[in-house]
Amino acid sequence: MIDYPAARAVAMVAQTGSFEAAAKALAVTPSAISQRIKQLEDRLGVVLIARGTPCTATRKGAALCRHIEQVGLLEKELAAELPALELNQDRVTLSVATNADSLATWFLKAVAPFGEKSDVLFNIALDDQEHTADWLARGRVVAAVTSFKNPVPGCRVIPLGKLRYHATASPAFVKRYFAKGVTAKTLSEAPGLIFNQKDRLQHRWIRQVLGRAVAFPAHWLPATQSFVDAALLGMGWGMNPALLIREHLATRRLVELAPGAVLDVPLYWQVSRVAADRLSALTQNVVTTARKELLA
Amino acid sequence: MIDYPAARAVAMVAQTGSFEAAAKALAVTPSAISQRIKQLEDRLGVVLIARGTPCTATRKGAALCRHIEQVGLLEKELAAELPALELNQDRVTLSVATNADSLATWFLKAVAPFGEKSDVLFNIALDDQEHTADWLARGRVVAAVTSFKNPVPGCRVIPLGKLRYHATASPAFVKRYFAKGVTAKTLSEAPGLIFNQKDRLQHRWIRQVLGRAVAFPAHWLPATQSFVDAALLGMGWGMNPALLIREHLATRRLVELAPGAVLDVPLYWQVSRVAADRLSALTQNVVTTARKELLA
Known part of the structure; x- marks a missing residue:
């Protein structure tokens, strides 16, 4: 079994860019964060966080971050069945990529209601529509708005309109x-x-x-x-x-x-196959909003 | 004397990020760009462009880019005295850094009229107001909107308001x-x-x-x-x-x-001392606009 407190520490350092900020967000000391990550890295024999200003996830670290997001979504589903678990304290953050023009026009309308209903938080990455697919391919996000119609390996593609x-x-x-x-x-x-x-x-x-x-x-x-x-x-x-x-x-x-x-x-929604079921409500919001706002 | 066609090639590669795009912008072949830069690098014994996707200026390359901008401004002044030179074909690009919130609120109002009057083009870099000063310190821009009130080495500081x-x-x-x-x-x-x-x-x-x-x-x-x-x-x-x-x-x-x-x-305009005289009209626009829009 993965050491989940350590994995969450990795995800939070990748998001905030520093051990100090991650420590604050998780309400522990920076040395606890550092120790957890070090131990996990030693055990796995790989570097998960590239130390720097800012700290970033390595390729293997990014895979772990996406895993944490997906486990979080699964926990939310489980908690709906078993409220006694009281798991809902930890909110799940989903990393998604979009082009700046979509963000400025229709994309927020699609994600805002999803966040409100489901308690999910979004980490939105911006890049050119010809490059957001790279974020998916590198495992940095679980879904992306992209101009690429061919599926990124391991992803589903849904046309959104023009x-x-x-x-x-x-x-x-x-x-x-x-x-x-x-x-x-x-x-x-x-x-x-x-x-x-x-x-x-x-x-x-x-x-x-x-x-x-x-x-x-x-x-x-x-x-x-x-x-x-x-x-x-x-x-x-x-x-x-x-x-x-x-x-x-x-x-x-x-x-x-x-x-x-x-x-x-033309824009497409590409979503990681592993996460697609978990993200079906988000996908539905994105597709519905896009088809209303974009041209067929 | 610096090899100016080569230096302009360096500046254009740094701006566009590739030899191909620079070649198009300067209406020459990519191999001409590559050759000019290589020769200049060989002669100076330093690397000016870090080849990659995108290509970027090295620290020494960035210094050369700022020099090209300043020479361009000097040429504009000279051409006003000696119109027969017909130097004005090449437009000067000025690299400046600002925080995103200034760009979204008041900064464009300050630079737009300057660009219109003087034919100058702007390359606007965005960063947090606590980090735009780094762009100046690293020689990547000639002026910056920043929250730092202490002068970056070699720069003048003018308070803009809050x-x-x-x-x-x-x-x-x-x-x-x-x-x-x-x-x-x-x-x-x-x-x-x-x-x-x-x-x-x-x-x-x-x-x-x-x-x-x-x-x-x-x-x-x-x-x-x-x-x-x-x-x-x-x-x-x-x-x-x-x-x-x-x-x-x-x-x-x-x-x-x-x-x-x-x-x-509180925000400040920091401008490279070497370029300050050349940029006095821009500085005046920035200060006037900021003092109208920002709080004293």
Whole structure:
């Protein structure tokens, strides 16, 4: 049998990033945390926590963290049958990954009611939709919103619908830079917005519209709402989710660079097969919400 | 004299994260980029780019990137005197760091007009206000919004004012968890929100209100606007910037856990002394905007 207090200590250090913070969260001393983890590591003959600032779970440590989450869910089910166990003191934390634009538009609506009903806590990791599947593959999360439709090994895939993007900017910006239309020349002079190094949406849109790549000057801005704000302020143009800018488009505070030239990104819910049964209520919430908010 | 085409290649690889993307941005082949950087590294006898996914600047590489930014600003000034130089084709990118809550509330208003007037592009890095100063110290940015009032070596410091936070949640959440007030017991049962491992604001507020630390169950959620959304949806309570939730407080869609118990975080603009003169217009925008939006 696994040493569960030690395993919980590993999970809490991975989440909080330090022995001190984990100790506070579990209401024990940092040296107790350190001792438990050390003993478990010695017994298993593997390193579970990479000590550093912050401390992180190793690959083997991450597998243990996911195991702890799943055992927690099983305990919750058992406690419903056997309330006398009084197991419910410890709340379960579920690690899930999503793209920032889903988080900013529809994802919280799906997870909030689940958390409320079931006492589950969420540890939400953000990454580009083309990279959230890696979090699943590396065992860092039990489920992910991703643009990958092929199942990550050991996972189930459910299509969620398409997140629609409009290439948008302020009317003044469009007048200044795109009075002659969207061409390779005008694009090469107008500052665009790029979320981070993984963000290819602007490049994909250009390729879709012009049929080829065009380099463009860019501001780098890693926050979904700030993308919208920067467009409103006339700093640059960027791919903004339709769900977030509906009102700005209606009031023409934002306008499309090329009206009607949208970019649709299909999204999928991938969930670890081992955890899928435990997570069926969450999956149902995610699918129902996504199908209401996203395009078919 | 530094080999400037090679130095620009280094800066672009550091920004885009890959030789391919840098090549596209500079309209040359990836092998040209690779060759230029390799030659410069050989000549200097140091590694400037850590090859990986993504590629990143080494400490020495970062110093070169900041130099390129500053030379770019100098060239802009010179071109104003000598328009015949026609240097203005290459736009300058300035790397600055800010906390996410400043970006979401007032920072873009300060940088947007500067970018518009001067053709400068921004590469905005996000980190906790207690950590943005590290970006300056490591030479990754030329200026930062930070909570550190002591100057980073080689930097000037200008106080900006205080960003005010309210501990807030939905009325239903407060009724459910805090009907008996904010105590160690009620806090230990109500789910809070934590931005990431560096976020200590919730813990600081508890210590300020109760005089001691209390562990609390938490959702982890690394996005400013999602913090507000999660509070609105009743997922948890969290420290939200007053500037972002003014209307929600007025309409009572969000309420304070302990009315009047605010947390004020003083912020400072730290700017590299070498670049300070070049950046005086940006600094002026930042200071003027901050003093209008933040508390004195």
